[in-house]
Amino acid sequence: xxxxxxFCLSFLLITPxxxxxxxxxxxxxxxxxxxxLITKWLSTTTTTQKNLPPSPPKLPILGNLHQLGLYPNRxxxxxxxxxxxxxxxxxxxxPVLVVSSADIAxxxxxxxxxxxxxxxxxxxxxxxxxxxxxxxTAPYGEYWRQMRSTCVLQLLSNKxxxxxxxxxxxxxxxxxxxxxxxYSLSLPVNLSELFANLTNDVICRVAFGKKYGGDEGxxxxxxxxxxxxxxxxxxxxxxxIPSLAWVYHINxxxxxxxxxxxxxxxxxxxxxxEHITHRVKRESNGDRSNQGEYKKDLVDVLLxxxxxxxxxxxxxxxxxxxxxLDMFAAGTDTxxxxxxxxxxxxxxxxxxxxxxxxEGWILRRRSSSDWSFYLGLAGFCLAGHAVK
Ligand code: HEM
Numbered sequence: 156x157x158x159x160x161x162f163c164l165s166f167l168l169i170t171p172x173x174x175x176x177x178x179x180x181x182x183x184x185x186x187x188x189x190x191x192l193i194t195k196w197l198s199t200t201t202t203t204q205k206n207l208p209p210s211p212p213k214l215p216i217l218g219n220l221h222q223l224g225l226y227p228n229r230x231x232x233x234x235x236x237x238x239x240x241x242x243x244x245x246x247x248x249x250p251v252l253v254v255s256s257a258d259i260a261x262x263x264x265x266x267x268x269x270x271x272x273x274x275x276x277x278x279x280x281x282x283x284x285x286x287x288x289x290x291x292t293a294p295y296g297e298y299w300r301q302m303r304s305t306c307v308l309q310l311l312s313n314k315x316x317x318x319x320x321x322x323x324x325x326x327x328x329x330x331x332x333x334x335x336x337x338y339s340l341s342l343p344v345n346l347s348e349l350f351a352n353l354t355n356d357v358i359c360r361v362a363f364g365k366k367y368g369g370d371e372g373x374x375x376x377x378x379x380x381x382x383x384x385x386x387x388x389x390x391x392x393x394x395x396i397p398s399l400a401w402v403y404h405i406n407x408x409x410x411x412x413x414x415x416x417x418x419x420x421x422x423x424x425x426x427x428x429e430h431i432t433h434r435v436k437r438e439s440n441g442d443r444s445n446q447g448e449y450k451k452d453l454v455d456v457l458l459x460x461x462x463x464x465x466x467x468x469x470x471x472x473x474x475x476x477x478x479x480l481d482m483f484a485a486g487t488d489t490x491x492x493x494x495x496x497x498x499x500x501x502x503x504x505x506x507x508x509x510x511x512x513x514e515g516w517i518l519r520r521r522s523s524s525d526w527s528f529y530l531g532l533a534g535f536c537l538a539g540h541a542v543k
Pocket of ligand 1: 274290292482485493
């Protein structure tokens with residue numbers, strides 16, 4: 156819901172209740188509002204004396220939120236045309252710099268990156284991603300630096316990525332089989348769904364050592380993942396207008412976030428327990444055959460880092476759970492959205508599609524490096540046939 160609409164609605168809803176509760180509020184409410192507006196106005200007047208970038212005029216409480224509209228990217232482009240490539244907005248009480256030129260972007264993310272590198276604290280990610288104990292929402296600093304280098308060296312190294320090549324190849328082959336099957340039966344293909352399943356299956360196998368199929372457990376996991384992704388993208392009014400945080404408490408949204416956080420936590424907790432039990436069993440049997448690099452999944456590697464303290468930083472269970480969740484939150488919808496986008500661009504450009512169809516198959520036959528890429532291309536091309 157648009158923040159302006161939400162603000163007005165909540166005001167309209169709560170005022171009669173408060174007045175019913177205490178009639179004196181009919182006099183005090185306008186007074187409080189008036190005082191708030193004056194304080195805000197005074198603070199705005201003093202900030203204009205600082206050397207701040209240009210800003211569009213803002214409303215009290217909402218700041219510039221009402222100017223974002225349904226398509227914030229378009230609204231920001233229009234505002235930038237009027238106010239320049241470096242513009243200061245206020246989303247509620249949060250100051251936000253909007254950079255719209257490559258030169259200024261370079262200044263921000265390269266020259267002065269240390270100043271801008273940290274991330275805002277947001278209430279939804281705080282609850283879902285273990286209060287910044289993961290990597291993607293950790294504040295910029297020593298912990299983030301060490302965690303990131305652990306991920307790069309131990310989880311996302313070339314060697315580790317190559318060790319999961321067979322998983323990718325198998326899953327992409329299954330994907331192509333599904334497309335082929337629909338094609339042969341002249342059935343339409345829901346590529347968005349197939350891409351989402353492909354990405355989830357690869358990440359599940361890489362992270363947990365198994366995937367969650369179409370059974371009850373699999374369905375529940377997919378639903379939970381869908382909810383997690385949805386919640387991570389929700390605008391929480393309390394992050395921008397703290398005085399309205401209660402609205403999401405009353406309308407049950409905060410309870411939804413707590414529920415998903417709890418369920419996901421239990422899900423990952425069970426997986427950790429399963430991995431620990433397997434490892435203890437293997438070690439007590441003196442069976443080390445499963446210790447080969449290629450058999451370890453991401454949870455195994457993280458538990459090993461924790462046990463050996465090899466990352467140079469003490470990581471606990473919540474760090475591990477946060478990192479596992481990061482891989483899902485950062486690695487699934489980004490990937491399948493790109494696949495979906497590439498597919499729709501190919502459909503819009505039949506000439507490129509034709510070229511790719513022939514090249515895809517040729518490259519696959521040559522198979523010079525990672526098969527999964529070429530198989531993926533072939534998948535696009537096959538899908539192209541099926542959709543036609
Ligand atoms: C096309 C696919 C992808 C795109 C476009 C993408 C894009 C991004 C971007 C823009 C960021 C920076 C966010 C920020 O600093 O706030 C990021 C961070 C991150 N991504 Fe991706 N990503 C993709 C795939 C993946 C995959 C497959 C994984 C893991 C399996 C992954 C894991 C991460 C992690 C852990 C971070 C946080 C890094 C840090 O804080 O240092 N991403 N990604």
